Amino acid sequence: MNVLGIETSCDETSAAVVNEQGRVFSNVVYTQIARHQPYGGVVPEIASRCHVEALPDILRRAVDEAGLGWEGIDAVAATRGPGLVSSLLIGLTAARSLALRLDRPLLGVNHLEAHLYSIFLTPGAPQPADICPLVILLVSGGHTCLVRMEASGDYTLLGQTLDDAAGEALDKGAKLLGLGYPGGPVIEKSAIGGSPSAIAFPRGMKLNQPNTPIDGFDRKLCFSFSGLKTALLYYLKAHPETTTSPEQMRDVTASYQEAVFDSLLGPAEAALKKVHPRAFGCAGGVARNARLRDKLNRLAKRFHIPLLLAAPEYCTDNAAMVAALAAARAARDGFTDASLEAQPNLSLPLA
Ligand code: KG4
Ligand code: ZN
Numbered sequence: 001m002n003v004l005g006i007e008t009s010c011d012e013t014s015a016a017v018v019n020e021q022g023r024v025f026s027n028v029v030y031t032q033i034a035r036h037q038p039y040g041g042v043v044p045e046i047a048s049r050c051h052v053e054a055l056p057d058i059l060r061r062a063v064d065e066a067g068l069g070w071e072g073i074d075a076v077a078a079t080r081g082p083g084l085v086s087s088l089l090i091g092l093t094a095a096r097s098l099a100l101r102l103d104r105p106l107l108g109v110n111h112l113e114a115h116l117y118s119i120f121l122t123p124g125a126p127q128p129a130d131i132c133p134l135v136i137l138l139v140s141g142g143h144t145c146l147v148r149m150e151a152s153g154d155y156t157l158l159g160q161t162l163d164d165a166a167g168e169a170l171d172k173g174a175k176l177l178g179l180g181y182p183g184g185p186v187i188e189k190s191a192i193g194g195s196p197s198a199i200a201f202p203r204g205m206k207l208n209q210p211n212t213p214i215d216g217f218d219r220k221l222c223f224s225f226s227g228l229k230t231a232l233l234y235y236l237k238a239h240p241e242t243t244t245s246p247e248q249m250r251d252v253t254a255s256y257q258e259a260v261f262d263s264l265l266g267p268a269e270a271a272l273k274k275v276h277p278r279a280f281g282c283a284g285g286v287a288r289n290a291r292l293r294d295k296l297n298r299l300a301k302r303f304h305i306p307l308l309l310a311a312p313e314y315c316t317d318n319a320a321m322v323a324a325l326a327a328a329r330a331a332r333d334g335f336t337d338a339s340l341e342a343q344p345n346l347s348l349p350l351a
């Protein structure tokens with residue numbers, strides 16, 4: 001089954017054709033970053049206008065590059081949430097029109113679940129049935145959580161961030177440092193050659209309190225970045241020369257990035273100890289980072305389990321993961337999902 005997927009939840013306009021085995025025939029992504037950069041973050045009105053302008057051509061290219069023709073498309077899928085409502089509506093409306101025109105079924109996809117599926121897209125990656133139970137660390141611009149995946153479509157939320165998401169911590173840090181948007185890639189570039197241990201920024205929550213649950217979650221499996229962000233703010237007040245000294249900037253960005261990643265790895269390690277999964281996965285935009293990928297690799301090795309990482313192009317928002325999830329779900333359950341309302345605050349479908 002070949003699914004044409006559409007992703008327009010935030011600032012990437014993307015269309016892809018993928019089958020139920022996760023074979024990617026095409027994945028075309030137009031990133032709007034340059035359009036939002038002057039404003040230091042995503043502007044919803046600009047995002048939706050860009051989706052309207054870009055989507056027709058992106059769709060045509062995705063179908064052309066797949067080489068299957070429009071008649072080779074068996075179903076159409078689009079992200080229905082979470083995301084910016086005005087942007088979600090563009091993708092959903094396009095998907096609805098195409099499904100009608102092609103006389104094909106239509107599927108609405110949860111963006112967070114699609115990120116989880118990105119780890120199965122790399123050629124040679126195992127399928128969920130072969131490797132579950134899995135612990136997956138989801139690290140995007142809007143979400144940071146630890147998920148236990150029991151089987152395709154069967155998830156338990158083990159812990160989540162109590163304040164910012166990891167990507168948000170990088171984006172806000174870059175803003176404080178005057179490095180621009182989006183923060184993750186600019187900090188990664190600036191950190192090259194810097195010392196990750198030059199400044200001792202705080203890591204996550206202090207665990208000196210009794211281990212009482214927070215919002216029903218084991219405290220050890222939750223994340224926090226607010227102390228880290230404040231520490232950077234105070235550091236910059238005490239060291240205003242940072243922004244004009246390339247050498248110091250390298251050390252500060254390397255140390256800040258390291259603190260974000262260590263804050264992720266602590267709870268991830270606690271989850272691996274608690275769950276004893278067959279494998280460990282990491283998905284979402286922040287998982288593009290080479291330093292984080294290296295640290296995740298070392299963690300998985302210590303637990304003697306395989307690490308499933310999405311290829312870099314499938315970490316940040318893309319339609320391949322949307323189509324892959326839709327194809328897998330349709331192969332499993334058929335076309336039962338009729339919910340195509342845009343849901344800006346959708347959360348993971350939990351068992
Ligand atoms: O998954 P994603 O594309 O969108 C959301 O669903 O949020 O993630 C975007 C986030 C941004 O915060 C961005 O700064 C971060 O991913 N990011 C990175 C890198 N590339 C993107 N963070 C660290 N290193 C990168 N290379
Ligand atoms: Zn995303």
